[in-house]
Amino acid sequence: MYIVQVASECAPVIKAGGLGDVVYGLSRELEIRGNTVEIILPMYDCMRYDHIWGLHEAYRDLSVPWYGAAIRCDVFCGWVHGRLCFFIQPKSQDNFFNRGIYYGASDDNMRFAFFSKAALEFLLRTNKRPDVIHCHDWQTGLVPVMLYEIYKWHGMANQRVLFTIHNFKHQGIGGVDILWATGLNNEEYYFQYDRLQDNFNPFVLNFMKGGIVYANHVNTVSPHHAWEAHYGSEGYGLGHTLHTHSYKFSGILNGVDYDIWNPEIDKYIPAKYTAETLENKVKNKKALRDRLGLRHDPEKPLICYIGRLDEQKGVHLVHHAIYHALLRGVQFVLLGSATERGINDWFWHEKNFLYSNPDAHLELGFNEELSHLIYAGADMIVVPSNFEPCGLTQMIGLKYGTVPIVRGVGGLVNTVFDRDYDENHPPEKRNGYVFQHTDFQALESAMDRAIGLWRYYPEEFEKLVLQGMAYDYSWKDPGAAYLGVYEYIRHR
Numbered sequence: 001m002y003i004v005q006v007a008s009e010c011a012p013v014i015k016a017g018g019l020g021d022v023v024y025g026l027s028r029e030l031e032i033r034g035n036t037v038e039i040i041l042p043m044y045d046c047m048r049y050d051h052i053w054g055l056h057e058a059y060r061d062l063s064v065p066w067y068g069a070a071i072r073c074d075v076f077c078g079w080v081h082g083r084l085c086f087f088i089q090p091k092s093q094d095n096f097f098n099r100g101i102y103y104g105a106s107d108d109n110m111r112f113a114f115f116s117k118a119a120l121e122f123l124l125r126t127n128k129r130p131d132v133i134h135c136h137d138w139q140t141g142l143v144p145v146m147l148y149e150i151y152k153w154h155g156m157a158n159q160r161v162l163f164t165i166h167n168f169k170h171q172g173i174g175g176v177d178i179l180w181a182t183g184l185n186n187e188e189y190y191f192q193y194d195r196l197q198d199n200f201n202p203f204v205l206n207f208m209k210g211g212i213v214y215a216n217h218v219n220t221v222s223p224h225h226a227w228e229a230h231y232g233s234e235g236y237g238l239g240h241t242l243h244t245h246s247y248k249f250s251g252i253l254n255g256v257d258y259d260i261w262n263p264e265i266d267k268y269i270p271a272k273y274t275a276e277t278l279e280n281k282v283k284n285k286k287a288l289r290d291r292l293g294l295r296h297d298p299e300k301p302l303i304c305y306i307g308r309l310d311e312q313k314g315v316h317l318v319h320h321a322i323y324h325a326l327l328r329g330v331q332f333v334l335l336g337s338a339t340e341r342g343i344n345d346w347f348w349h350e351k352n353f354l355y356s357n358p359d360a361h362l363e364l365g366f367n368e369e370l371s372h373l374i375y376a377g378a379d380m381i382v383v384p385s386n387f388e389p390c391g392l393t394q395m396i397g398l399k400y401g402t403v404p405i406v407r408g409v410g411g412l413v414n415t416v417f418d419r420d421y422d423e424n425h426p427p428e429k430r431n432g433y434v435f436q437h438t439d440f441q442a443l444e445s446a447m448d449r450a451i452g453l454w455r456y457y458p459e460e461f462e463k464l465v466l467q468g469m470a471y472d473y474s475w476k477d478p479g480a481a482y483l484g485v486y487e488y489i490r491h492r
C-alpha cells in the first residue's frame, strides 16, 4: 500500500512531543511491513537539520492557491533516519515557518491551513496518488475537508483519509478568512453544525471537527481515551460530533519505536542492559547523578518526570511529586518544557530554589539525549496527568525498567496495571502503580507504595521491574491495527 503521512512533526527532525515519535515510529513499522510511506512536513527554520540526510530540492515553485492568488513554495526532500520526508517551504512575506518555533504563533490556524493546502497541492501536481492519506491532529484537520470538497474534483477521488487525534484539547479555530484563504469559500455551507461550525461558538470554524466530519476514519491513540472522548468530557466539546460519527471512530494504542527506545542498544546511555543484565542499570543511575550533580547515596531511589509542563500533564501534581519525594528522602529529576508563561516562571522559580539541593535537579528545556539517560538511570517515573490520550513516557519507562507511577486516565489505563490493586491482571502481569484522584494524597499514596517496595522489598521491586520490561509495547500490534484500518477505508 502507498501511504502519505501529513503531519506537523516527525521525530527526531521535528519533535515537540509524542506526535513526532508516533509519525516516525508508525511510518517505520509500515515500511517494514512492505508498504511505501512518504511524510509531508512544514520546513521550519528551527527543525533539526542535522537529522536529515541528502536534503535536496524536489519541486520548485509549487504554486499553492491562497486568497484567490497563490503562494509559491519550494519542496525539499530528504531522509530522516530512513524515512522519506518532503518539506514544504513557502516563499511569502507571511514567513509561516520561519518563526523559530513550531507552535504558539498568533496565526497558527493560518500557518497550518496553508500547510494542509500545500500538502494536497503537492500531491496533485506531482501526480502522487496514495491509497491513504494519514493526517494528524488539528493542524491537518482541513486535509480531508479540502480533499473532499476541492481536490476530489481534480483527479483525487480515490484517495482515502485517516485522521488521528493525539490531543483533543487543541482543535484549531478560525473565522471566515480561513475559507477565503483556502478556496473553500462557501461561508453558509461550512458554517453549519454538521460541517465545520464549532459546537459551542457558532461564529467560528473548528479544524478538528472538520477532520472528524470529513475523514473516512478517525481514531485517537488508545482505546480508553476513545471511550473517554466519546462518552466523557475528554472530547473537549467534540463528544457529540464523535457520537454522530461513532461508526467510524476508534482507539488504537500507540507503540514505541524499540529501535530508538531500547536500553540494549541505546547510544545515549553509557551502560547498555536488558532484563538479563539488569545489574547494569545502576551504572546509568551513577552517570545521571554525575551529570546532574546529584549526590551518590545507595539508600536513595530516584524518581523522574519527563514531559511537557502544562495543565494536561497535571503540573500541580508534578510539582508536588518533587517535594514529596524530597520529604521521603528520595531523589527527583525533572526534564520538561513549558510553553505557557506562568508555568514556565513557576518551574524556573523552583529550579532556582532547588539549585543547590543534592537530591533534586530540574532541567527546563527540550533535551532528547538527556531524556534517554534519565529513562535509563531513574528507578521510577511519575505521570500524574489530568488527561492522557496515550502517553509514551510510561511505555518507554517500562522498557527501561523504570517503574511507572501514573494516574488512571486515558492510555495510562491501557498500559499500566497496579501492582497491589489491579483486578484484571494476575500479580505476575502487573507493572506499576496507579492512582485515581487529582489530589495530593492520591499521588502520595501511590508514590509511597512504590518507594516502600524499593526500600524494604528490593527483590519484589526487581520482580516488578522485570514484569514491566517483559511487556511488548512496540509498533508491532499498532502497526497491524493501522494497516487494518487503511485496508478497510480503502475498500469501502
Ligand SMILES: Nc1ncnc2c1ncn2[C@@H]1O[C@H](COP(=O)(O)OP(=O)(O)O[C@H]2O[C@H](CO)[C@@H](O)[C@H](O)[C@H]2O)[C@@H](O)[C@H]1O
Residues within 6 Å of the ligand: 016, 017, 018, 019, 021, 022, 166, 167, 221, 254, 306, 307, 308, 335, 336, 337, 365, 366, 367, 368, 371, 388, 389, 390, 391, 392, 393, 411
Ligand atoms: N523536555 C523534553 N526533553 C526531551 N524529550 C521530551 C521532553 N518532553 C517530552 N519529551 C519526549 O516527548 C515525548 C512525549 O510523549 P507524550 O506521550 O507525553 O506526548 P505528548 O503529550 O506531547 O503528545 C500527545 O500525543 C502523544 C502521541 O500520540 C500521546 O501519547 C499523548 O498522550 C498526547 O498528549 C516522549 O518521547 C518524551 O520523552
